[in-house]
Amino acid sequence: MRTRSGATLAAACAAALTTLTAAPVHAAAPVPAAAPLQAAASAHVAPVAAAAPVQTAAPVQVAPPHERPHGTPHWRLKDTGTADVRFRGLAAVSPSTAWVAGTKGTVLRTTDGGATWRNVSPPGAGDVQFRDVEAFDARRAVVLAIGEGEASRVYRTDDGGATWSETFRNTDPRAFYDCLTFFDHRHGLAMSDPVDGRFRILSTGDGGRTWTVLPSTGMPAALEGEAGFAAGGQCLVASGPKDVWLATGGAARARVLHSADRGRTWTAADTPLPAGDPARGVFALAFRDRSHGLAVGGDHRPDQSSPAAAAHTADGGRTWRPAAAPPPAYRSGVAWLPHSRTAALAVGPTGTDLTMDAGRTWRTVDTGSYDTVDCTRQQGCWAAGEKGRVARLEH
Numbered sequence: 001m002r003t004r005s006g007a008t009l010a011a012a013c014a015a016a017l018t019t020l021t022a023a024p025v026h027a028a029a030p031v032p033a034a035a036p037l038q039a040a041a042s043a044h045v046a047p048v049a050a051a052a053p054v055q056t057a058a059p060v061q062v063a064p065p066h067e068r069p070h071g072t073p074h075w076r077l078k079d080t081g082t083a084d085v086r087f088r089g090l091a092a093v094s095p096s097t098a099w100v101a102g103t104k105g106t107v108l109r110t111t112d113g114g115a116t117w118r119n120v121s122p123p124g125a126g127d128v129q130f131r132d133v134e135a136f137d138a139r140r141a142v143v144l145a146i147g148e149g150e151a152s153r154v155y156r157t158d159d160g161g162a163t164w165s166e167t168f169r170n171t172d173p174r175a176f177y178d179c180l181t182f183f184d185h186r187h188g189l190a191m192s193d194p195v196d197g198r199f200r201i202l203s204t205g206d207g208g209r210t211w212t213v214l215p216s217t218g219m220p221a222a223l224e225g226e227a228g229f230a231a232g233g234q235c236l237v238a239s240g241p242k243d244v245w246l247a248t249g250g251a252a253r254a255r256v257l258h259s260a261d262r263g264r265t266w267t268a269a270d271t272p273l274p275a276g277d278p279a280r281g282v283f284a285l286a287f288r289d290r291s292h293g294l295a296v297g298g299d300h301r302p303d304q305s306s307p308a309a310a311a312h313t314a315d316g317g318r319t320w321r322p323a324a325a326p327p328p329a330y331r332s333g334v335a336w337l338p339h340s341r342t343a344a345l346a347v348g349p350t351g352t353d354l355t356m357d358a359g360r361t362w363r364t365v366d367t368g369s370y371d372t373v374d375c376t377r378q379q380g381c382w383a384a385g386e387k388g389r390v391a392r393l394e395h
Helices: 009-019
Strands: 023-026 074-078 087-092 098-102 107-110 129-135 141-148 153-157 165-169 176-182 188-195 198-204 236-239 243-247 255-259 267-270 280-287 293-299 310-313 333-336 344-348 351-355 363-366 372-376 380-384 390-394
Touching: 087 141, 087 372, 087 380, 098 129, 098 380, 098 390, 107 141, 129 176, 188 236, 236 280, 243 280, 243 293, 255 280, 293 333, 293 344, 344 372, 344 380
Parallel strands: 023 074, 087 129, 176 236, 280 333, 333 372
Antiparallel strands: 074 390, 087 098, 098 107, 129 141, 141 153, 141 176, 153 165, 176 188, 188 198, 236 243, 243 255, 255 267, 280 293, 293 310, 333 344, 344 351, 351 363, 372 380, 380 390
């Protein structure tokens, strides 16, 4: 689709997003209340001692709604009716359809652009934490629950969430699954933190209906303390029919692992992102093709700064260059704008940043809290996070 001027919609959005701001919430039909649920499992980050306060950057100046040029794209919050849920899993299908997954075993779906949301949570899953969802359309989706041992599970629906099948339950107490991704409607992977010194990869060839643990012989040895971050469903991402990348942290070096054969063999590359602590590393990846990628992360603790918490690659992740002007704080989600070679968004608890030069420089354009962001080729971008927050990029 093209604008009246002939520029692509992605280019128009990228130019206008420099004045991005959150718009007022439009009330939506409430989601039916669920029965009381058990407390969710804790996040997969080792407890850390409180650190000394750090200096914060000057407040970001974001244009208020009345000063925003007419037609400027902006995040418009959608009322999900679930203020007690944190959504770290997000799958954008189109501008009208999206799935979100989060705490208390909650899965929601909209097919009208977020005006209304349907609670399609799997029955009996109220004690699990969903951290990733991959949707093929409005009816078919796969969700991942994270945690040690049997807390890590995969569910699939073929009827819009009316019914679910539990297709995988981890029985190894040493495994902790963090993220999943799909190459197409049939082939996908899920990743676990290291078991016996190597990251574990789970594979499906039938759309998530059955899963098999792949041999670990092609996986490089993990560093001491190395793990993935189940922060926004983007620690494992695919591009094209066979390429996949895995983000790590918690060790002396923050790395990105790459496989060109659907997870059977891997190579590892260091990144310049913060490392050396269980709370630091690469939290999210995005690739627009098999060569050009973005990495964001930092230190997830709110009292710690995250300098140099973004990098970019142009050679498929073999080498990573630090952003000359990175986001000012920790970021847990990143996505390329539709049909753009240079524009992308990064999100985190303190705001949204825009790059218009493929990750070399970033500018904060919104201060709302989001954990993850996803854009679809059908020119729709969504973001989700704490307190039931879900937003869509609108004009």
